[in-house]
Amino acid sequence: MVKGLDLFKGISPVITSMILIGAVLVIGLSFMSYAILLTNIQRSEVVIRNILAEEASKVIMYLENDRRGDSNIVAYVGIAKLINEPSAYYLAVFKANQYELAAKKYTPIDANISIFNSSTPGGYGFQRAVGTPVSSSNVYTLSTSGDYMPLGTELSLYVYEIPYTHTTLIKIECSSNVVGVDNYLVIMLLVRIDGDYYELLQLSYRV
Amino acid sequence: MNLRPLKRGQAEIIGGLIVVSVLLMVIMPLIINLMTSSTVVSTRVFSIRSQFEIDRWSEELRLINDGGVYKLSNVGSVDIDVIRVWYSNGSVVQFGNGVKIPRGASTPLSNFGVSDYQDIDRIVTARGRVFKVEELLPPPQVAPQQCPPLGLTSESVIAGYNLMDLPKRRNITITASYFDGDKWVTDNVFPAFYVYCGGSAQCDGWDQGWYIFNNTIRNWTKIPKTDEAGYADLDGNSAYELVLLKKEKEYYSVVSVSLTATRSYGQFNITIGNFTELSNQPSLIAIYLKALIAFTAQADALSSVKVVLTKSDNPLINISSYAVLSSVKVPGSDINVTIYEGYVMLPVTQFYTFSRITPGIYNLSVIVSVSAQEKTGVYLGIEYLAVVAY
Numbered sequence: 001m002v003k004g005l006d007l008f009k010g011i012s013p014v015i016t017s018m019i020l021i022g023a024v025l026v027i028g029l030s031f032m033s034y035a036i037l038l039t040n041i042q043r044s045e046v047v048i049r050n051i052l053a054e055e056a057s058k059v060i061m062y063l064e065n066d067r068r069g070d071s072n073i074v075a076y077v078g079i080a081k082l083i084n085e086p087s088a089y090y091l092a093v094f095k096a097n098q099y100e101l102a103a104k105k106y107t108p109i110d111a112n113i114s115i116f117n118s119s120t121p122g123g124y125g126f127q128r129a130v131g132t133p134v135s136s137s138n139v140y141t142l143s144t145s146g147d148y149m150p151l152g153t154e155l156s157l158y159v160y161e162i163p164y165t166h167t168t169l170i171k172i173e174c175s176s177n178v179v180g181v182d183n184y185l186v187i188m189l190l191v192r193i194d195g196d197y198y199e200l201l202q203l204s205y206r207v
Numbered sequence: 208m209n210l211r212p213l214k215r216g217q218a219e220i221i222g223g224l225i226v227v228s229v230l231l232m233v234i235m236p237l238i239i240n241l242m243t244s245s246t247v248v249s250t251r252v253f254s255i256r257s258q259f260e261i262d263r264w265s266e267e268l269r270l271i272n273d274g275g276v277y278k279l280s281n282v283g284s285v286d287i288d289v290i291r292v293w294y295s296n297g298s299v300v301q302f303g304n305g306v307k308i309p310r311g312a313s314t315p316l317s318n319f320g321v322s323d324y325q326d327i328d329r330i331v332t333a334r335g336r337v338f339k340v341e342e343l344l345p346p347p348q349v350a351p352q353q354c355p356p357l358g359l360t361s362e363s364v365i366a367g368y369n370l371m372d373l374p375k376r377r378n379i380t381i382t383a384s385y386f387d388g389d390k391w392v393t394d395n396v397f398p399a400f401y402v403y404c405g406g407s408a409q410c411d412g413w414d415q416g417w418y419i420f421n422n423t424i425r426n427w428t429k430i431p432k433t434d435e436a437g438y439a440d441l442d443g444n445s446a447y448e449l450v451l452l453k454k455e456k457e458y459y460s461v462v463s464v465s466l467t468a469t470r471s472y473g474q475f476n477i478t479i480g481n482f483t484e485l486s487n488q489p490s491l492i493a494i495y496l497k498a499l500i501a502f503t504a505q506a507d508a509l510s511s512v513k514v515v516l517t518k519s520d521n522p523l524i525n526i527s528s529y530a531v532l533s534s535v536k537v538p539g540s541d542i543n544v545t546i547y548e549g550y551v552m553l554p555v556t557q558f559y560t561f562s563r564i565t566p567g568i569y570n571l572s573v574i575v576s577v578s579a580q581e582k583t584g585v586y587l588g589i590e591y592l593a594v595v596a597y
């Protein structure tokens with residue numbers, strides 16, 4: 001009987017130690033999981049930034065020609081890829097005054113978008129593009145702080161898919177009244193990642 | 208066996224160390240991995256884009272005319288692919304794989320479907336450069352402007368003849384008048400010069416003697432006057448000078464303006480009509496002249512020379528300026544001569560009415576003014592007169 005009591009007296013510190021170590025492991029693993037979760041979130045943002053930075057470096061956008069009528073503006077924008085590899089781009093058109101442009105606040109507008117296709121018979125080869133309506137909460141633009149922020153929550157806009165070619169010419173036609181005198185027509189090139197559209201390049205044209 | 212329980216403090220420390228180690232071993236590699244991956248991407252991105260931009264802005268095209276055929280020449284340091292051409296009519300054509308123009312090579316415009324560069328509005332390259340055709344034209348060749356030297360040459364001088372040849376110039380007229388301190392004398396005043404043949408009676412087809420200009424026949428007429436030849440070469444350099452003669456009754460005498468303390472101002476006025484034609488739009492006209500003013504007394508005198516260009520058919524159109532000439536006083540026994548020589552510039556485009564209506568025939572007038580506070584006689588001679596237009 002005395003030997004049994006001694007055994008119980010010996011086991012208690014072992015159990016205590018095991019419980020303590022177990023608790024530490026659980027806490028440690030919890031923290032580790034939390035840390036991994038945070039870093040994964042951060043890593044996915046970094047991955048997106050890296051994708052966008054790499055894509056932006058591989059493409060250029062420039063104004064090739066423009067025409068101004070009494071009430072409308074036609075801008076011809078060229079897009080060229082540095083590296084001949086397939087990628088899908090999208091186009092959106094906005095307006096902004098000089099202050100909004102500096103603050104990177106854009107308002108979507110309606111425009112006629114046509115894409116040059118040298119095989120199109122007649123009409124200088126431009127083929128009308130069909131836009132896809134998207135919510136502004138799915139469109140991320142580069143803010144003044146350098147972070148990607150959603151365009152808004154209550155707006156909707158059209159994005160136009162640019163079929164892949166090494167070099168593309170896009171005709172953007174809109175009413176000068178819609179943009180406003182002394183305002184800017186902002187043509188934005190976007191790339192789609194996981195269902196969201198991210199700003200890649202931007203070209204502003206003063207009306 | 209006697210298992211001694213761990214002391215409370217030691218257990219907590221050990222537990223804490225385990226937690227910290229777990230955290231460090233898990234999180235640090237993740238952070239390092241994140242930093243490394245973002246650095247690698249940005250360096251590659253920068254390298255690709257930098258090289259592209261260098262190539263893009265090294266592109267340079269020029270339009271050349273090679274024996275009547277217009278060609279597009281690559282004068283840059285990289286090969287160029289022309290992918291699109293915008294034409295003057297507003298249309299645009301894309302060239303499949305691009306029209307390649309290697310560095311230093313040229314390609315005829317016929318490769319773009321035109322023969323004249325004016326049919327093209329702009330050219331687009333594969334690197335996104337847009338060249339407007341007017342930017343590709345070579346700079347206009349401007350012929351170096353010929354500025355005549357200070358000495359006169361026949362190519363640069365548009366009007367400047369010796370006295371004998373003046374009538375050969377179209378419809379030249381020479382009129383003269385003078386103010387003798389009291390009144391203007393306009394009648395019977397004749398521009399004249401004296402032909403000196405040494406001991407001979409004749410030289411170069413001219414008889415020795417005085418000649419006056421006859422505006423009716425627009426030519427020199429010999430007159431039966433042989434004296435006062437010295438007044439026709441005031442500085443004695445054996446060059447003929449244009450002087451004024453006045454006719455009183457049948458006698459010609461050299462015009463001398465007599466100044467006194469009370470009649471202290473005099474003026475000579477010589478106008479050569481239809482002297483020069485200005486057919487281009489000159490921006491600067493220079494008038495070269497040598498005028499000699501002789502004073503019979505050692506008077507303290509002021510003199511000035513003014514030149515005037517007046518349009519022959521419209522006297523309201525005129526430009527004038529005082530001639531700031533170099534001068535030197537040449538002492539003489541009975542007559543002291545001041546020689547004025549040099550040129551005066553007339554900045555044509557700065558005169559109020561001149562620059563817009565320049566082309567035409569112009570008269571040239573020389574107005575010599577003199578003033579003296581003492582009694583003296585004044586003689587005038589003009590050795591040369593020339594107009595140069597720039």
